[in-house]
Amino acid sequence: MNTITESEQSNVERIAPPNVDIRATVDQMEKIAQYTPLAILALLVGFPVISGILHGSIGGALFIGFIMFIVAGFVIKIVNAVVIGPMQTVRYKRAATTLAGQVQALPTPTSLWRSWWTGAPGALAITRDGHVVIVDRSTDYSQLWLGQGQIVNVSVEREATQITNTKHGGRFTFGGASSGGLFGGYTTGGRSKSTTTTVETAFLEIRYQLERNGSVYTSVIPFSADRRGADELCAAITRIEHGN
Template structure:
């Protein structure tokens, strides 16, 4: 059973040991995501190019390297779509579910909780006695209990991405032989562009464990649900210690 360790220099409570298994899962997954493209490039591009250079086939090395680089690009996208992304999502969702169970079963009654897996897994709870419980990457997956005095700033940020889809329409032409006897499709007709703005919201909670100490930040993704992010922002901003 995890022991509770009190830090006398600040009112924060740590539960030790941290989630070593979840931290290891996140570290391993991030390494897998970073190394997979490099391995594919090394196998599909590096080995053939090196083999051609050893054989002194410089032209083949250059031409083959370009062709294999293009093929490797498609291979990387395919591996990411079919293997890397599904595996990462499954691992992070499982970790987020574990963390959600932890923050819901803390020693104080919980009035609100949330877990997330996008980016990296994490969880947060607000207790009825006025503590914010955080366990995520910023806490190295140890559980932190924060009081109102330790919360430096709470804000809702957003990222807006504009996506433009353009549809081109040709025009049919009729006339003599030189202008298209049977009619033809001519480029340069009308085009219609539709731009959509995709907004992603996330909540940032900055906290300080001791006076004049380092400020850390927990980032909670909310996707397109800006209202939910605003609501949690208001909850944490107005939190009061009632014990």
């Protein structure tokens, strides 16, 4: 990800010091999410395989490695669901609350604001004098004030995920107690019914440029299923007018 240079910072009307603690929290959680699965694989798969090879049983080592690889997959899912996921949610929500307080306490009155924690924490506000204030991962958690001319593009994107649930019906036997019973019997086949649900998630992309002909940066604001909210914020930023 590009980082904002000092020359670019000088072209921004205001830029507050970075939120060092929040930036460190995000970096730490990303490293935990990246290295924890590798550590589990090394512990559950690597050690048994190496041990088997050292004992001269290559075939046995490969078999154990395959079994433990499957086990490790389940362990990784459990650790993500029970430990890493909840820890990230708590820490990111706390960070988002802090950032929300910052954009609500700007020296210039704001017309609207929003904070989020999904993916990574962040916050945004639109001031009444026509600035968009962003503080998120794209700004390295500095409070960035953008003028109308620095916003390159604002768009609403969406992702659609299809979730299929399949229900299997039972099998029924009519007639005797068994197929070889006195009265014979007939067994019906079970029926399966699949239902597919499409889940859409929306997010707003703000592309901005800090200096003329300079690098373009992107801030991504998640809206989950609130497509209308994303459209409304997109329209508000697009229609920004500077106050007198």
